Amino acid sequence: MRRFVRSHATELALLAVIAVICVFLSFATDRFFTLGNAFDLLNTSSVNIIFAVGLLVVLIAGGIDISFAVAASVVQYLTATVLGWIGGGNWIVGFIIAGVLGVALGCINALLIHGFRIISIVATISTFNIFFGLLMFFTGGVSIYNLPDWLTTRVVLFEREMADGTWAEITLPVLIMAICVFATWALITRTTTGRQLYAFGDNPEGARRFGINIGAMQFIAFGWLGLMAGIAGLVQAHYAQEVVPNALYGRELDVLAAVVLGGARLGGGKGSVLGCILGVLLVSITQNGLNLMGVSPFAFKMIVGAIILAAITLSNTSIERLLPFLKSRRVPS
Amino acid sequence: MAVGPGLAPARLQDCKRDWIRGFDSMADQALDGAAPRPLLSLRNVNMTFGGVKALKNVSFEVLPGEVHCLAGENGSGKSTLIKVITGVYKPEAGAVIDYDGQSYSHMSPVTAQASGIQVIWQDLALFPEMTVAENIAFQTVIGRWPRLVNYAEMRRVAINALQRLGVTFDVDLALHHFPIAQRQIVAIARALVGEAKLVFMDEPTASLTQSETDYLLDIVRNLSASGVAVVFVSHRLAEVLEISSRVTVLRDGALVGVYPTKGLTQSRITELMTGKTFDYSVLHRDLSRSPVMLEVKGLSRPGEFDDVSLTVRRGETLGISGLLGAGRTELALTLFGMRKPKSGSVVLDGRPVRFGSNRDAIAAGVAYLSEDRLSLGLIQPQAIADNMVIASLDKILSGGFISSDRKRSLVNRWIRDLGVRIGKQDDAISTLSGGNQQRVAIAKWLATDPKLLILDAPTVGVDVGARAGIFDIVSKLADSGLAIILISDEVPEVYFNADRVLHMAQGRIVGEFTPGATTPQAIEEAVYA
Numbered sequence: 028m029r030r031f032v033r034s035h036a037t038e039l040a041l042l043a044v045i046a047v048i049c050v051f052l053s054f055a056t057d058r059f060f061t062l063g064n065a066f067d068l069l070n071t072s073s074v075n076i077i078f079a080v081g082l083l084v085v086l087i088a089g090g091i092d093i094s095f096a097v098a099a100s101v102v103q104y105l106t107a108t109v110l111g112w113i114g115g116g117n118w119i120v121g122f123i124i125a126g127v128l129g130v131a132l133g134c135i136n137a138l139l140i141h142g143f144r145i146i147s148i149v150a151t152i153s154t155f156n157i158f159f160g161l162l163m164f165f166t167g168g169v170s171i172y173n174l175p176d177w178l179t180t181r182v183v184l185f186e187r188e189m190a191d192g193t194w195a196e197i198t199l200p201v202l203i204m205a206i207c208v209f210a211t212w213a214l215i216t217r218t219t220t221g222r223q224l225y226a227f228g229d230n231p232e233g234a235r236r237f238g239i240n241i242g243a244m245q246f247i248a249f250g251w252l253g254l255m256a257g258i259a260g261l262v263q264a265h266y267a268q269e270v271v272p273n274a275l276y277g278r279e280l281d282v283l284a285a286v287v288l289g290g291a292r293l294g295g296g297k298g299s300v301l302g303c304i305l306g307v308l309l310v311s312i313t314q315n316g317l318n319l320m321g322v323s324p325f326a327f328k329m330i331v332g333a334i335i336l337a338a339i340t341l342s343n344t345s346i347e348r349l350l351p352f353l354k355s356r357r358v359p360s
Numbered sequence: 361m362a363v364g365p366g367l368a369p370a371r372l373q374d375c376k377r378d379w380i381r382g383f384d385s386m387a388d389q390a391l392d393g394a395a396p397r398p399l400l401s402l403r404n405v406n407m408t409f410g411g412v413k414a415l416k417n418v419s420f421e422v423l424p425g426e427v428h429c430l431a432g433e434n435g436s437g438k439s440t441l442i443k444v445i446t447g448v449y450k451p452e453a454g455a456v457i458d459y460d461g462q463s464y465s466h467m468s469p470v471t472a473q474a475s476g477i478q479v480i481w482q483d484l485a486l487f488p489e490m491t492v493a494e495n496i497a498f499q500t501v502i503g504r505w506p507r508l509v510n511y512a513e514m515r516r517v518a519i520n521a522l523q524r525l526g527v528t529f530d531v532d533l534a535l536h537h538f539p540i541a542q543r544q545i546v547a548i549a550r551a552l553v554g555e556a557k558l559v560f561m562d563e564p565t566a567s568l569t570q571s572e573t574d575y576l577l578d579i580v581r582n583l584s585a586s587g588v589a590v591v592f593v594s595h596r597l598a599e600v601l602e603i604s605s606r607v608t609v610l611r612d613g614a615l616v617g618v619y620p621t622k623g624l625t626q627s628r629i630t631e632l633m634t635g636k637t638f639d640y641s642v643l644h645r646d647l648s649r650s651p652v653m654l655e656v657k658g659l660s661r662p663g664e665f666d667d668v669s670l671t672v673r674r675g676e677t678l679g680i681s682g683l684l685g686a687g688r689t690e691l692a693l694t695l696f697g698m699r700k701p702k703s704g705s706v707v708l709d710g711r712p713v714r715f716g717s718n719r720d721a722i723a724a725g726v727a728y729l730s731e732d733r734l735s736l737g738l739i740q741p742q743a744i745a746d747n748m749v750i751a752s753l754d755k756i757l758s759g760g761f762i763s764s765d766r767k768r769s770l771v772n773r774w775i776r777d778l779g780v781r782i783g784k785q786d787d788a789i790s791t792l793s794g795g796n797q798q799r800v801a802i803a804k805w806l807a808t809d810p811k812l813l814i815l816d817a818p819t820v821g822v823d824v825g826a827r828a829g830i831f832d833i834v835s836k837l838a839d840s841g842l843a844i845i846l847i848s849d850e851v852p853e854v855y856f857n858a859d860r861v862l863h864m865a866q867g868r869i870v871g872e873f874t875p876g877a878t879t880p881q882a883i884e885e886a887v888y889a
């Protein structure tokens with residue numbers, strides 16, 4: 028038990044913060060504590076969670092990526108265009124095109140970082156600008172509204188009528204998110220490749236001495252984020268029912284904050300899928316709650332920022348200090 | 361249940377016997393066969409970093425099952441040679457590596473591991489965020505194709521390896537929770553996983569206490585008896601003489617020679633390594649009239665140390681000896697303001713002090729050179745010069761800004777006085793050899809001009825020549841009026857370099873010795889009893 032607390036301190040701290048906020052919002056508003064609202068939260072958080080688990084892999088491997096959100100916009104646009112050319116397609120074709128494009132863009136980052144030895148933050152700030160610049164230049168900022176029918180049709184996986192006559196629904200993005208979460212979890216905790224990614228982020232020199240292929244690690248990490256970004260791009264297009272070139276611009280910082288909040292370390296070697304999801308949920312629950320309470324949207328960012336700070340402080344000061352009875356007796360050395 | 365980091369020395373003996381028995385049967389097979397062909401034979405190895413020639417035409421040979429020591433001063437190329445053999449570095453063209461019947465122009469880490477070469481790295485190369493189990497059994501997740509991880513198997517392998525070492529650890533806890541000595545043991549356990557034919561140990565005993573070291577030496581003997589060759593690097597020459605059958609000596613990256621251990625003495629090895637001779641004698645300073653610099657009365661921190669009283673005069677070096685866990689480091693950290701005492705008083709230079717933090721302590725003139733200075737004391741990617749002045753920035757200011765002239769002259773002075781071997785002042789610390797990094801860490805604190813200098817294991821991983829250099833400086837500092845506390849696991853070190861020696865055990869001061877009036881053996885007997 029004590030060991031569990033020590034190794035999952037961040038996740039537990041986040042859970043505690045989320046629980047407190049939920050209790051507060053349940054009393055402060057009448058709509059927060061309803062099934063419909065819970066499902067809404069899931070539906071709207073799906074895209075960010077897909078981004079987040081992708082970014083998590085890069086952070087674990089000791090890198091950082093600023094470009095993935097605009098990369099997703101590029102993928103959205105190209106996929107929509109290609110789907111137009113081939114005259115429709117379907118979900119499978121859509122995912123293949125978006126996935127391949129996403130991986131390709133991720134590999135450009137990996138190539139810059141590994142092949143040209145540019146540190147990841149600089150490399151991805153450059154690609155962020157290049158991707159976004161090219162996108163705006165070639166599209167002229169024009170959105171695409173005539174998407175294929177299959178892409179814009181809402182797919183409801185589960186629904187239930189509420190007492191007040193509204194419908195609580197779980198939609199397709201949640202399923203896709205669940206698959207991405209599971210795949211990332213399996214990759215980083217169940218496969219040898221995942222453990223090598225952790226090792227590489229934790230101590231690159233130590234990993235090198237084991238003969239871990241450093242280049243492969245970079246391509247896998249950024250390729251995986253690219254794949255997730257591609258998928259998230261397509262899902263976002265489905266959710267919004269349109270492709271707007273700058274719709275995802277700025278999303279990268281929200282996601283990055285949520286992932287770091289979830290315990291991933293800038294610098295590598297640390298982070299979990301659960302923490303990542305909790306990080307995203309904490310931010311969206313707060314936003315959702317403020318919304319329901321009728322707080323001005325201008326105050327949102329400020330309050331979300333304050334909550335991120337509070338949560339990070341709580342998980343840094345280590346649960347042990349807040350709950351001293353958990354402290355194990357120290358052996359003097 | 362074992363909670364948290366902790367060795368269980370009581371259990372050592374039993375496991376040790378099993379471990380020896382396990383090897384006896386294998387040893388028989390290893391012994392038949394005619395004149396042994398070398399397991400590893402290296403020729404024409406050259407290696408250059410930037411402008412520094414780290415290895416010059418070195419050859420090296422290891423016989424199957426032998427214990428071979430690699431000796432040389434800090435920066436002489438020992439670690440680099442190991443990295444060439446294990447494929448971390450690629451030597452310049454022309455090198456020949458013959459290993460186990462195959463010839464290579466260079467190795468790769470994967471080939472080296474697959475063909476039975478294991479390494480305990482000087483910097484350990486462990487993964488702090490991973491669990492102990494995963495650190496030890498990390499080889500099981502290496503391989504060309506991705507596979508599923510078998511955590512149960514990892515735990516089993518790790519527990520097994522630790523059992524061979526006769527220690528119990530909580531293998532599910534992340535490594536960063538453990539202190540340096542335990543990490544060293546994890547690194548040793550890691551090298552015992554798998555079927556090794558050749559094990560390199562690069563200063564494995566640097567952060568171990570005497571009893572742990574003895575235990576490791578037993579393991580080395582057993583490995584050797586079972587046909588595994590061990591290449592052992594250590595600056596503690598007594599160990600070298602005790603364990604090895606042959607010694608290869610390097611100086612400035614070049615081979616000096618290969619010598620059978622029989623017939624070698626510590627001073628002979630030192631001479632081969634440095635080209636100089638050293639002699640040791642006990643200090644004789646009359647300090648009875650020197651004013652007291654530090655007076656500690658009844659200092660206690662429950663669970664760590666209890667009712668400690670001591671005085672150190674100006675110009676005096678007080679040695680503190682004892683086993684791991686005796687509370688010496690905790691006492692030092694308390695004097696340095698990093699922990700608060702529960703009761704007791706400290707008077708420094710005639711003034712009672714109560715430090716709120718180590719910043720107060722530094723301001724009052726206390727300097728503390730930590731045990732774990734390789735990871736805590738230095739900022740690895742930063743320049744040598746910057747690391748050296750970081751604790752004494754106020755001394756190099758001119759008009760509120762750092763004066764690069766003053767910085768350079770301060771740095772030059774310490775590089776000269778401590779004999780640090782560097783390329784340029786602006787090179788990163790990480791390019792220095794382990795022992796030279798150590799000297800930079802020492803220089804950093806000496807540059808603060810302290811009143812009380814606490815040295816916690818100051819010569820871990822430092823070669824004989826440099827040890828003499830460091831103690832020469834310590835002695836000069838004492839003569840200039842500093843009070844010095846010297847904590848060391850090596851009794852001879854305190855014996856020859858301290859005016860008085862305190863023996864600390866289980867948090868209490870239990871004995872006091874005056875080097876001139878007793879022998880090192882007598883102190884050793886008291887400490888290791």
Ligand SMILES: Nc1ncnc2c1ncn2[C@@H]1O[C@H](COP(=O)(O)OP(=O)(O)OP(=O)(O)O)[C@@H](O)[C@H]1O
Nearest residue numbers: 409414434435436437438439440791792793794795
């Ligand atoms: N990666 C590197 N970049 C630049 N110089 C290096 C590098 N590695 C080693 N050197 C230099 O090569 C020389 C040999 O270093 P090495 O680490 O092999 O010494 P060593 O014999 O192991 O010393 P020690 O006893 O201090 O560990 C030193 O001068 C060191 O500064």
Ligand SMILES: [Mg+2]
Nearest residue numbers: 438439482794
């Ligand atoms: Mg070395």
